[in-house]
Amino acid sequence: MASAAVDGMRETLPPERRMGRIFVELADTLTDDFDIMDYLDNLACHGAEVPGVSACAVLLADPVGPLSIVAASSESARAVGVNQLRHQEGPSLQAYQTCAPVCCTDLKAALPRWPHYAPVALAAGFAAVHAFPLCWQGQAVGAFSLLRAAAGRLDVPAAERAGDLAEAAAIGLLHRRTVRHHESLTRQLQVALNSRVLIEQAKGMLAGYLRLTPDQAFTLMRDYARAHHLKLTALSRALLHGEITLPAPSRE
CATH class of the missing domain: 1.10.10.10 (Winged helix-like DNA-binding domain superfamily/Winged helix DNA-binding domain)
Structure with missing residues (x-):
């Protein structure tokens, strides 16, 4: 995954070049030393860097089973992700199941919708959430939640950036699974x-x-x-x- 030298290089690049580097990183899943947890943790960190986002939780699915792995940019985001798996309820599960983004601009208003998830997210200090499926051509491998401390939705550029990150990660993971099918x-x-x-x-x-x-x-x-x-x-x-x-x- 990203080395310190590469991290330093990205910091000095213009935003569009830096995003290009990140997408290359997310596509690079066929190296012999590929580590899935490093990959997911890096994806969570990149998600948390989206403007307007406070934290990010990534949920990955077993190809023959349900969502089962959580990576996150912070402990509070990890707790929210684990809660989704425990109660099988929340925006990432919905995004994964439908292969479509899920937006909740006010978690207080979502208490009837997600009676287990919403209270935990609110208690962790989050007020809104945007979930994006890790999906490519109808195949979903997981989802990630972008958690906001303030109510409201992401602006269009931020939402597009998040969608691009999710798509790049999905392509990388699916490519690895296809090539390494044995x-x-x-x-x-x-x-x-x-x-x-x-x-x-x-x-x-x-x-x-x-x-x-x-x-x-x-x-x-x-x-x-x-x-x-x-x-x-x-x-x-x-x-x-x-x-x-x-x-x-x-x-x-």
Whole structure:
């Protein structure tokens, strides 16, 4: 996934060039060292960078089953995503099932529509949500939710950018599945689930040891992984085994 050097390069590029780099990144799913959790976490971060968006949660489906994997740009967004899976209710599920965007400009008004999802999203500090399917030519592989702290809808350029991100990710993931059809899809899903468990364990350990919030611990891990060209899963395993020690971030 994106290295620190590439991240730095993107920051200095004009917006249209930077978006081009992101789309290339999302299309690059056939490398031998492809890591699904790195990919989804990067997609969540790109979603959270859409103007007007506070956080992003990505839900991925098993090709032979339901939505089952959550990646997110923050802990609050992750909790909202997990809630959708637990209760099988919410905008990402609807976007995935219909292969169409779902827009809710006021979550308070959506309490009758989503009695489990809406209260959790509101309690997490979100007031509106836009969900986009990861869908290409009628094939859906997941969906992502763009969560807003303020009620209202995304403006047209922001919504178009979000739709483009979702489409690019869907094409990349479907292409990988087509080319790698001989691999066990169930095994791929289990690898992704195992990776998420490792990442969560390492994040919790780091948060406790350095007295950080889960969000701060994950940011520290992601920044270190990118700076040292490591996969998040590999870094998490090394942290849990005591092979790598991360310094506490500056509190200035």
